[in-house]
Amino acid sequence: MFCLSELEDTVRVPPSDLNLPLEVAIKKALQKLFLDKVLSIGLCVAIYGIKSIEGGFVLPGDGAATYKVVFRIVVFRPFVGEVIAAKFKESDSNGLRLTLGFFEDVYVPAPLIPTPNRCEPDPYNRNQMRWVWKYGDDEFIIDDSCQQIKFRVENISYPPVPTERAEDAKPFAPMVVTGTIDDDGLGPVSWWEACAPISDDED
């Protein structure tokens, strides 16, 4: 989910921005430093506001001014056990990849897809494998026709920054969320909308 966090950091305003009003220049520097970055507290998606600005000293040899800033940011911070709504991105023999748009590293590995299921080549996309859940006589395909897929966070990992990367390596993901769709209310929302409500008498 999203959280509001307060931080303090040293911010450098380049000479080209020193003609801007101070708050605007600082906000611009903060956006450049924090937007779309993964911190220990989560992925920063917006600068909420500045609480205080101190300093403005120009260090020798540097044309920029340095400020100590206390500010608040909005972060996306998944919690283990949290149920989150997402959309389908792609799938392969390892499992599903889901996306939130601003964050695309949610993976549902094969063991966390409800069984019985099967994985077959996607007839519409030669490069992709698709997953199909079998429930009784019905079969449910998991693909991008699913409007909304709810998953529960099982694990969050923060891989270390690689020191070397091959040219064709996948873009580095500093935060990776592992999710499950194997439980009541999880998976494509259409699976549950089609269910008849269970009456209390049956308990």
Place this chain on the structure above:
Amino acid sequence: VRIRFPSLVHSAMSGEEEENAAELKIGDEFLKAKCLMNCEVSLILEHKYEQLQQVSEDPMNQVSQVFEKSLQYVKRFSRYKNPDAVRQVREILSRHQLTEFELCVLGNLCPETAEEAVAMVPSLKTKGRAHSDEAIEKMLNDLSLVKRFE
């Protein structure tokens, strides 16, 4: 996406702070909160959107993209749209001895029955907590009333 490690002063809002005139005011309870519901984030990001356009040199750059995609996500997955409704939702949920986390999950997913609510937030039924099915149903009922008057 890269990693950065500034010093973390607080991980939560301080209760004593003043509301900055430039920041969006959606109510005292919200500002003291640590977690935000999607609908609250939607209001914040919509408000910030104009500010971002002014400051960013290149509206199509990567930085703006994350902001816009976040706004798209929270707008799509928010049940409540106007600030009054959002405020009411937080007020209603705040009356029911929930943790910040539980409050936001319920506000985001809007379960319709107590059974659904407990499936999404199993901690509601932890031993020692007072959440009977009736209490949960009442809370969900109060929430559904908010939607109707939007």
